Amino acid sequence: MLTDTPRKLTIIRDRSDKIFRGVVRAGGSTVLVIMVLVGSFLAFRASQALNKAGWSFFTEQAWEPDAGRFGIAAVIVGTILIATVAIVVALPLSLGTALFITEYAPRKLRSFLVSIVDLMAAIPSVVFGLWGFFFLQQSIVPVSRWISQYFGWIPGLGVTGVDPTDPLATTTVYTSSTFIAGIVVGIMVTPIVTSIMREVFSQTPVGEREGALALGATRWAMIRNVVLPFGQGGIIGGTMLGLGRALGETIAVYMIISPVFFIQPNILQNGASSVAALIALRYGESTEMGLSALMAAGLALFTMTLIVNFGASIVVSRSRSGAAS
Amino acid sequence: MNIRRTFIKSTRATLALFLTGIIVSGGSTAALAVDYVPISGAGSSWSANAIDQWRRNVKQYGMSVNYASTGSVDGRNQFKGGTVDYGVSETPYGLTDNGVLDELPARPFVYVPIVAGGTSFMYNITSGGNPITNLRLSGDVVTKMFTGVITKWNDPLIAADNPGLTLPDRAVVPVVRSDGSGSTAQFTLWMATKYKSLWDSYCAKVGRNECGQTSFFPTTAGMVAQPNSQGVSGYVAQKANEGTITYVEYSYALKTGFPVAKILNDAGYYVEPTASNVAVGLLGAKINQDKTSKMYLTQELGGVYNNKDARAYPLSSYSYMIVPTTEQSAFTTAKGATLSAFANYFLCEGQQQAEVLGYSPLPVNLVKVGLEQVAKIPGADPSTINIAKCNNPTFSASGENTLAKNAPMPDPCDKKGAEQCTAGTGGAAATSTGGVVGETTGTDTTGATGTGTTGGMLGGTMGTGPTQCDADTGTCSNIKAVPVATTSLGWAATNWIILSVIIVLVLVVVVPPVLVTYAARKVRSS
Numbered sequence: 001m002l003t004d005t006p007r008k009l010t011i012i013r014d015r016s017d018k019i020f021r022g023v024v025r026a027g028g029s030t031v032l033v034i035m036v037l038v039g040s041f042l043a044f045r046a047s048q049a050l051n052k053a054g055w056s057f058f059t060e061q062a063w064e065p066d067a068g069r070f071g072i073a074a075v076i077v078g079t080i081l082i083a084t085v086a087i088v089v090a091l092p093l094s095l096g097t098a099l100f101i102t103e104y105a106p107r108k109l110r111s112f113l114v115s116i117v118d119l120m121a122a123i124p125s126v127v128f129g130l131w132g133f134f135f136l137q138q139s140i141v142p143v144s145r146w147i148s149q150y151f152g153w154i155p156g157l158g159v160t161g162v163d164p165t166d167p168l169a170t171t172t173v174y175t176s177s178t179f180i181a182g183i184v185v186g187i188m189v190t191p192i193v194t195s196i197m198r199e200v201f202s203q204t205p206v207g208e209r210e211g212a213l214a215l216g217a218t219r220w221a222m223i224r225n226v227v228l229p230f231g232q233g234g235i236i237g238g239t240m241l242g243l244g245r246a247l248g249e250t251i252a253v254y255m256i257i258s259p260v261f262f263i264q265p266n267i268l269q270n271g272a273s274s275v276a277a278l279i280a281l282r283y284g285e286s287t288e289m290g291l292s293a294l295m296a297a298g299l300a301l302f303t304m305t306l307i308v309n310f311g312a313s314i315v316v317s318r319s320r321s322g323a324a325s
Numbered sequence: 326m327n328i329r330r331t332f333i334k335s336t337r338a339t340l341a342l343f344l345t346g347i348i349v350s351g352g353s354t355a356a357l358a359v360d361y362v363p364i365s366g367a368g369s370s371w372s373a374n375a376i377d378q379w380r381r382n383v384k385q386y387g388m389s390v391n392y393a394s395t396g397s398v399d400g401r402n403q404f405k406g407g408t409v410d411y412g413v414s415e416t417p418y419g420l421t422d423n424g425v426l427d428e429l430p431a432r433p434f435v436y437v438p439i440v441a442g443g444t445s446f447m448y449n450i451t452s453g454g455n456p457i458t459n460l461r462l463s464g465d466v467v468t469k470m471f472t473g474v475i476t477k478w479n480d481p482l483i484a485a486d487n488p489g490l491t492l493p494d495r496a497v498v499p500v501v502r503s504d505g506s507g508s509t510a511q512f513t514l515w516m517a518t519k520y521k522s523l524w525d526s527y528c529a530k531v532g533r534n535e536c537g538q539t540s541f542f543p544t545t546a547g548m549v550a551q552p553n554s555q556g557v558s559g560y561v562a563q564k565a566n567e568g569t570i571t572y573v574e575y576s577y578a579l580k581t582g583f584p585v586a587k588i589l590n591d592a593g594y595y596v597e598p599t600a601s602n603v604a605v606g607l608l609g610a611k612i613n614q615d616k617t618s619k620m621y622l623t624q625e626l627g628g629v630y631n632n633k634d635a636r637a638y639p640l641s642s643y644s645y646m647i648v649p650t651t652e653q654s655a656f657t658t659a660k661g662a663t664l665s666a667f668a669n670y671f672l673c674e675g676q677q678q679a680e681v682l683g684y685s686p687l688p689v690n691l692v693k694v695g696l697e698q699v700a701k702i703p704g705a706d707p708s709t710i711n712i713a714k715c716n717n718p719t720f721s722a723s724g725e726n727t728l729a730k731n732a733p734m735p736d737p738c739d740k741k742g743a744e745q746c747t748a749g750t751g752g753a754a755a756t757s758t759g760g761v762v763g764e765t766t767g768t769d770t771t772g773a774t775g776t777g778t779t780g781g782m783l784g785g786t787m788g789t790g791p792t793q794c795d796a797d798t799g800t801c802s803n804i805k806a807v808p809v810a811t812t813s814l815g816w817a818a819t820n821w822i823i824l825s826v827i828i829v830l831v832l833v834v835v836v837p838p839v840l841v842t843y844a845a846r847k848v849r850s851s
Contacts, residue, residue, distance in 0.1 A: 066423060133560075138565045138566075168494050172549060172568065175566065258548075258550045258551060259550055281552060284505075285402060287425055
């Protein structure tokens with residue numbers, strides 16, 4: 001008698017399958033290759049400046065490449081501060097918007113709201129910059145002033161060089177600040193963060209939703225116990241993707257801030273800095289050394305953004321919603 | 326690398342386009358037009374208002390001229406790198422700035438003077454709720470304001486220049502350029518020439534030895550830095566930014582509707598950078614006449630700073646276009662034909678508009694040599710230009726500069742020490758400061774604004790100091806004092822209320838879920 005042996009499975013792919021797999025593989029690997037090329041280009045061009053500056057590149061605050069004194073201490077801190085403000089603005093805004101669109105909005109309104117939010121992502125950043133510079137800045141100054149007056153004792157919210165009892169005190173100390181740039185960038189990243197969260201929330205299993213409702217949960221209780229835990233990965237991942245974009249935002253920040261090259265911890269005070277805005281400001285005007293220094297700053301930003309984005313994708317893929325999608 | 330550079334440039338070009346509010350629309354192209362090809366340039370934002378007007382004008386001939394006002398330094402560098410067809414700069418190549426020599430480009434080039442203008446001091450300051458529009462400043466006071474020596478508007482030195490004004494106890498906030506700028510270069514050259522010790526000691530204070538002429542303004546605490554002329558003028562023009570002063574070409578003050586300071590010249594008169602005052606001032610400029618020099622046609626401004634004419638504006642200067650003289654990189658004969666046609670246009674007809682825009686037209690000698698330079702561009706067709714038909718306001722049969730010759734003498738009230746003129750300046754020409762109504766200095770020929778915002782004062786003599794006029798009745802009265810609300814320091818009752826509201830808000834959000842969870846757990850365990 002013959003014994004049963006498992007049949008060997010061979011996959012025979014026809015030509016169209018093979019071509020499709022090849023195209024998709026090529027596309028996927030091209031992205032990686034481009035990223036590696038960008039990174040190595042930056043590293044190559046930055047090497048001249050990095051060799052000259054050495055480790056002081058990470059501790060020096062000034063930016064005078066031609067005098068040999070330059071480092072990213074001030075600009076990186078400035079970039080992180082702007083991105084932090086942006087995320088503080090964007091997170092509650094997008095979470096609320098996404099929950100409203102997926103859970104509360106009437107079905108007819110939903111697609112309209114989705115396209116409005118997507119439209120926001122299509123506005124060029126220079127328009128946001130103009131809006132921030134010509135409109136938001138003068139409107140936000142009283143707010144900055146109020147915050148600094150009552151919460152100035154919290155580190156980072158104080159403003160030096162202004163006497164609140166003096167009615168003639170200049171309000172320019174509150175302009176061109178990390179805070180204003182951060183708000184504008186926050187509004188810019190909101191659409192991206194919102195659409196990721198919305199996507200994840202809408203994938204919540206219907207069975208679990210209905211189960212919660214059947215057990216007598218209110219809509220809010222259902223959201224809290226089913227939608228939010230399920231969408232946790234999407235919330236974190238979306239926020240981190242937004243953070244990645246906020247770190248690299250250029251033109252809007254370039255237009256609003258008054259660049260300074262020392263660590264400015266007071267977010268409400270005039271004077272801020274960001275790597276991307278520094279590159280936009282100095283790129284056309286630099287000597288070879290200056291260009292190399294800018295490349296080094298760009299490399300630092302590139303690395304930081306990569307870490308943030310990889311972190312985001314790891315979080316997303318480990319979560320229930322991410323694994324499913 | 327060029328692709329990356331072009332990418333960033335194009336982003337900045339878009340920005341510049343938006344800032345100046347100019348989007349050249351495609352559209353009616355004359356059918357008879359020569360086949361022009363699009364050309365692009367970058368550089369000075371000082372002269373951008375004129376260039377933008379010109380390129381809109383030549384659109385009707387089918388010329389598509391692009392310009393990104395990204396600053397003179399950027400313009401020179403981009404021309405050097407071959408990424409643009411022409412550059413525009415206030416300063417030539419070959420200068421040493423902050424220890425770095427700006428080397429000459431490898432591609433052969435010539436300078437073409439494009440327009441004259443005055444680097445003006447646009448400011449935003451009010452007294453008693455009314456804008457001050459007739460500020461006068463002497464050179465050393467301006468220098469001290471931009472070097473942190475004078476920090477308050479009520480400084481006795483500013484008061485000495487302005488006997489008719491009571492300036493508030495506000496901080497002086499100098500707004501400077503954050504990018505590499507020809508305006509900064511012109512301003513710092515003037516300071517380094519006339520007020521060397523003040524400028525040098527400031528440079529030493531901020532850690533730059535002997536900056537001399539520099540395109541990068543060294544900043545210090547209390548200053549605000551903004552990119553581009555549009556950026557600095559836009560910042561000063563924000564209503565809330567009181568106490569700010571910036572250096573920018575006169576046209577930006579006209580465009581934003583803000584006044585400029587009248588600057589004291591060597592003849593003892595405070596003058597405004599109007600077209601005729603700039604033309605008079607530039608009679609003192611020395612132009613490099615050595616045709617073999619790499620600096621041919623560039624300016625030497627010492628004579629302008631020390632011009633003894635009562636009408637001369639001391640910070641007058643020319644701006645230059647840098648054009649290639651050979652075909653190279655992407656520059657073809659076809660592009661040369663377009664560029665030279667554009668240059669011929671602005672050197673001839675375009676100069677008529679200079680005055681309206683806030684610039685000053687070139688004198689005939691510079692137009693002539695400018696046209697000669699343009700003829701060196703590959704593909705140029707010089708035959709089309711008849712210099713007699715340009716209608717340039719400076720031209721005359723005798724060769725004299727008509728604009729400078731007919732420039733009105735300054736008002737007696739503009740003389741140092743005398744009673745101060747009350748008429749407004751710059752873009753705020755129609756808003757006078759103080760009590761006298763309807764006085765015209767005759768210097769404002771820009772037509773930027775009509776008359777009438779000051780009119781309608783009924784009888785009565787006003788003292789000095791700020792006045793307030795009722796819009797309906799036209800009755801004016803002096804303002805003795807302006808009530809202002811002061812805010813108390815420290816923890817007053819309101820602070821406690823705010824804090825408790827915040828705490829209550831947090832509790833409202835946090836407590837119910839915690840309680841529910843706790844209760845649920847209890848139910849489960851029992």
